[in-house]
Amino acid sequence: MSGLTCSDGSAAAGEQLAGSAPEAVAWVALEQNGPWGAKAFTDSHLDPDLGRRVEAAAAAFGVRPSLVRRPGRHADAAARAGGRLGPGADxxxxxxxYTHPTGPWLLEGTLDDPARLLDLDWEALAVGDAEAVRRSLPVLARTDRPQLLVCTNGTRDVCCATKGRPVALGAAAAHPGQVWEVTHTSGHRFAPTTVLLPAGTLHGRLxxxxxxEVLQAAERGETVLPGSRGRSTWAGPAQVAELAVRDVAGVLGLDALRVVTHDATGERRWSTLVAHDDGRTWRVETESRDAEVERAESCGKALKPLTYFTHLVETSLVRR
Structure with a gap:
């Protein structure tokens, strides 16, 4: 399997998608055209000092920052002008x-200066206070249109470019204004990978x-189970628990389930209580194990044993 790309090797190994989404209760995506480096916030045509400050502010509150651009040609106006653009010209x-299922929301707007992103109330974002976030950055307005981010950053991993870009272009043609290329979603080996906002659900091998279909389902208020990596709102094992409940109970409602409690019960073992908004609950016991099969986490890296989760679902413990 060593001669395969990381995504082909992962697929050939049958690596589990569930539980592989990065953990974040909120996402911020800033448009940045032009080329991206492997660490795009400090290795693109965005001012690297600004990039570092945005990453630090986001990390302090558990927010996931990303750079995005529209699929297709993405000329960088600032680069063409040698960085000499006036306010509002770029x-x-x-x-x-904000991704929590009890009240997810999406705000969007246009900044005349990317440095204005530092005015964002990151603490309010982390707790889901949309009005406080809007007060901190008044150009933002609520939108009900879900947005799909497709990882295409080939300088980070070639699979993201070769497999992600055709998906981004095709989805953008079918859903104009709702699809973006994004710098990083984690999990190159699951390429093509996507993030759906505001839900924060990730999918792979699309x-x-x-x-x-991920976008169309979101417009119906539903999620798609095939290819789901989990909801970034939760830790990896809790993502597995939520998806296990969806599979057992046939729950497709995008925001119908929430993780009530999630506790470690031993080395690489967890107990998670998942609740439906109709009052049903499920207790899911999850365990992480290493397989004998090896795969590379990214192209060019050494082979490592893949990790997978097992789970046991006890259904309908409580009816409120």
């Missing part, structure tokens, strides 16, 4: 999403039709 779109 507008940047920004997406700000083609164009599957990516479009």
């Amino acid at each position: 507008p940047r779109h920004v997406l700000v999403a 083609d164009v039709a599957a990516a479009c």
